[in-house]
Amino acid sequence: MSFERTLEKLTILADAAKYDVSCSSSGSKRTNTNKGLGDSSGMGICHSYTEDGRCVSLLKILLTNHCIFDCAYCVTRKSNDIQRAAFKIQEVVDLTIDFYRRNYIEGLFLSSGIFKSPDYTMERLIAVAKKLRTEENFNGYIHLKSIPGASDELMREAGLYADRLSVNIEVPTISGLKLLAPDKKHEDFIKPMLKVKNEIIQYGEERKIIKSTPKYAPAGQSTQMIIGATGESDKDIMYSATHYYKNYNMKRVYYSGYVPVAEDSRLPAIGTQVPMLRENRLYQTDWLLRFYGFGVRELLNNDHPNLDIDIDPKLSWALRNLQQFPVDINKAEKQILARIPGIGMKSVPKIISARRFRKLNWEHLKNIGVALNRAKYFIVCDSSHWERRDMDANIIKGRILQNSVGKFRKEYGSQLSLFN
Missing domain, CATH: 3.20.20 (TIM Barrel)
Structure with missing residues (x-):
């Protein structure tokens, strides 16, 4: 041929x-x-x-x-x-x-x-x-x-x-x-x-x-x-x-x-x-079920049958369950740490290891790799300069989305301006 x-x-x-x-x-x-x-x-x-x-x-x-x-x-x-x-x-x-x-x-x-x-x-x-x-x-x-x-x-x-x-x-x-x-x-x-x-x-x-x-x-x-x-x-x-x-x-x-x-x-x-973003949210949910210890009914149920497109599924779950927060980062068990928005499975063992030697504050968590722009609304640690707990789910969601957009514009604004 x-x-x-x-x-x-x-x-x-x-x-x-x-x-x-x-x-x-x-x-x-x-x-x-x-x-x-x-x-x-x-x-x-x-x-x-x-x-x-x-x-x-x-x-x-x-x-x-x-x-x-x-x-x-x-x-x-x-x-x-x-x-x-x-x-x-x-x-x-x-x-x-x-x-x-x-x-x-x-x-x-x-x-x-x-x-x-x-x-x-x-x-x-x-x-x-x-x-x-x-x-x-x-x-x-x-x-x-x-x-x-x-x-x-x-x-x-x-x-x-x-x-x-x-x-x-x-x-x-x-x-x-x-x-x-x-x-x-x-x-x-x-x-x-x-x-x-x-x-x-x-x-x-x-x-x-x-x-x-x-x-x-x-x-x-x-x-x-x-x-x-x-x-x-x-x-x-x-x-x-x-x-x-x-x-x-x-x-x-x-x-x-x-x-x-x-x-x-x-x-x-x-x-x-x-939308590609729907695929992405499904993969994120899949990841939470396989590696983060979530049950499928916690993330999706008759009251919440579809994933939020604008925020990831772990953040969405946390906002619907604010009664479980804030979590003390220096005392919480591994399974609880993994459920905090902004903390990934690579950061969890680092937190557990580091807090054996001293109480962790915002700076320590930032160096470990925690995304504080999300995590700060759901945790307490050895710092007191940000301890507001009077915000409801809608306010927290709005602030996180606003900060995410602001960070994106700050990092990529100069490149994007080339195409305006």
Whole structure:
């Protein structure tokens, strides 16, 4: 096949893959010990920056954008009038190796439209990963998108070659899925998720006894929800995410704002796009649930079904629960410190360690990295020059927003003036 045709396929199928955001990874340590190609470290593979500032990337493509389904929200839906293409198995293998040797990528994220049947599609995805591992001796990162409805046998085999597996739940609620993807069944998404979860547990237990037991999906599994295609509230979305974290041991749930791709009466109008800030608030909420000890009902409930767009979810919770503040920074336990706006999880152990030697004041907290423009309304410490406690939630919110805008203008005003 000509280079021009391969390039044309790559253009089409890489562009179609951009709607899938669940391509980051962490936790996989596939060390190169057999003089093979590549080495998947635990720092993660994605189009972003690692903690040490290193930019990492992967080849992110679809095997094909042909699909037997007609999901309203999907650009590859069978009724959509788009240019279609499909890679052969060996073409994907060759592209991955060629790109790796040119130092373009550090791994592969491979998804696909569903053609012929879920099992047929999943077999071809696995064949790519198997060839890379067994024939090319490739030790780099591989993320395979699991196909809803694929058999248990194929899901088991996929985890032996891939670092991470993911089944996109696509729509947060069953009712939303029925509306926008009536050809699909909710259980077709759940079955492979459950299989992967059980295999990870089983292989993990066996490795404790038999060290030669192969690794199974060492970076775990993830899923993705499309936000804004149907009318789910933020509460519906995060309750659903919590369910998948708890019951299927998800490493990550990703939230992808709906991008209008076709005219359909069931969908938001063309030109109506989900604000990026809503995605950001959902990720912040997800972070609070996973690392800060919050329960989902504390942040979202019937009285507060949607997140505040103008302030982050921890500040929003604190303003609704002012009776729990102020907190004495020199006495509070770790769990309480983590709930104070302006104090992150990196600052918490620093505060606990530092206060063993002396009582902390505003200056100490500032040096530790606490964002005092928010935290000062919710804490007391070894300082008394700012101890006003007569402000209600609306006043505090207004002052924080005003200070944030003022700080932004002070730091970036000169740059912004260049574009006026």
